[in-house]
Amino acid sequence: MNQILIVESSPRGAESASRQLTRKVRERLEVQYSEAKVVIRDLVKDKLPHLDLPTLKAISTKDPAEAEALKKDAYRSDQLIDELMASDILVIASPMWNFGIPSSLKAWIDHVVRAGKTFNYAGTGVEGLAKGKKAILVLASGGVFSEGDWKPWDTVEPYLRQILGFIGIEDVQTVRAEGMNIPPLAIHAVSNGEKAVEALVI
Ligand SMILES: Cc1cc2nc3c(=O)[nH]c(=O)nc-3n(C[C@H](O)[C@H](O)[C@H](O)COP(=O)(O)O)c2cc1C
Numbered sequence: 001m002n003q004i005l006i007v008e009s010s011p012r013g014a015e016s017a018s019r020q021l022t023r024k025v026r027e028r029l030e031v032q033y034s035e036a037k038v039v040i041r042d043l044v045k046d047k048l049p050h051l052d053l054p055t056l057k058a059i060s061t062k063d064p065a066e067a068e069a070l071k072k073d074a075y076r077s078d079q080l081i082d083e084l085m086a087s088d089i090l091v092i093a094s095p096m097w098n099f100g101i102p103s104s105l106k107a108w109i110d111h112v113v114r115a116g117k118t119f120n121y122a123g124t125g126v127e128g129l130a131k132g133k134k135a136i137l138v139l140a141s142g143g144v145f146s147e148g149d150w151k152p153w154d155t156v157e158p159y160l161r162q163i164l165g166f167i168g169i170e171d172v173q174t175v176r177a178e179g180m181n182i183p184p185l186a187i188h189a190v191s192n193g194e195k196a197v198e199a200l201v202i
Contacts, residue, residue, distance in 0.1 A: 001033040005087035009105040010095045010140070011044045017140035017177035018093040020190050024197040025091055025136055025175070032202060039083060043104040048076070050103075051110050059114055077111040084112050089134045089202070090169065092160060096141035100155045109163055118167040128168020135164050136200060137174040138193075142181030173200055 006026060010016035026038065049055075058073035067074070084090065094101050112118055120127045137160050145154035161172050177193040179185025 001036040001088050003037045003039060003087040004029050004033065004089045004091065005039050005041060005083060006091040006093070007105070007108060008040065008042045008044065008093050009102050009108075010093065012095070016095070017180055017190050017193070018095055018138050021138045021140070021175055021177055021193045021197060022091060022093040024194050025138060025200070028197060028200065029089065029091075029202060033089075036088070039087065041080070041083065041108070043102075043108055048080075048104065048107040048111060050107050077114060077117075080108065080111045081114060081117050084118070085130060087133065089136070090164075091136045091138060093138040094140075094156055094160070096139065096143075096145070096154070096156050099153045101159065113163060113167055126166065128166060131168040133169050133171070134202065135169050135172045136202070137161075137172060138176075139174060140177040140180060140189075140193075142179075144178045144182070144185065146176055146178060175200065 004026075006022060008019060008022060010018045013019070029036070030038065051059075054070070054073040055077065058067070058070035059077050061067050061070060092105070094105055115121065118128070118130050120129060137157060139156055141154075141156070143150050145151055145157070157174055164170075164172055175193050175196040177189040179189050
């Protein structure tokens with residue numbers, strides 16, 4: 001185990017349920033893999049720009065000379081991809097915002113899901129290049145989405161699983177603090193999530 005990458009996206013600091021749960025996940029991982037380097041990619045502290053035209057050109061050109069000339073515009077994407085590819089375990093912490101992930105996390109995904117780097121077109125299909133990694137999704141929501149009437153509204157977990165699978169990460173587990181906006185559930189939401197952290201297979 002060389003490296004653990006933790007991607008944080010809640011701006012709610014100490015009050016954030018996803019950050020509280022992520023701390024638990026980190027504590028478990030640090031006990032189990034004391035030799036591993038832990039890298040924190042905090043998308044609130046270090047804001048990522050959305051992909052713009054120069055970046056798109058730099059990360060999508062197939063011409064090596066042009067790629068070299070545009071290298072500085074691909075730098076951020078290159079750096080984030082290197083960080084991901086050097087990691088054996090990826091922890092993604094996400095609040096649910098409007099039934100989906102925050103745009104800061106989507107910006108990170110847009111930087112790291114890149115042809116030739118984290119996936120390749122293979123015949124009529126696609127081959128993920130980030131194989132062999134484990135991912136843990138740490139999700140927080142105001143309502144309940146793991147079961148019940150609102151489950152179909154959740155575009156967080158299905159999307160994250162789909163996009164991780166696309167780049168070759170199939171071993172994905174989820175822990176949740178859910179019901180944060182439903183007072184009787186909110187009291188236990190984080191501690192229920194912490195129990196799920198103890199049950200993770202890592
Ligand atoms: C902008 C915004 C949008 C939200 N949208 C939803 C939503 O669609 N569904 C939901 O169940 N909770 C929603 N919530 C509640 C959050 O998911 C909840 O507060 C959760 O604890 C956020 O994660 P965090 O504590 O790690 O910041 C929203 C909160 C904010 C601030």
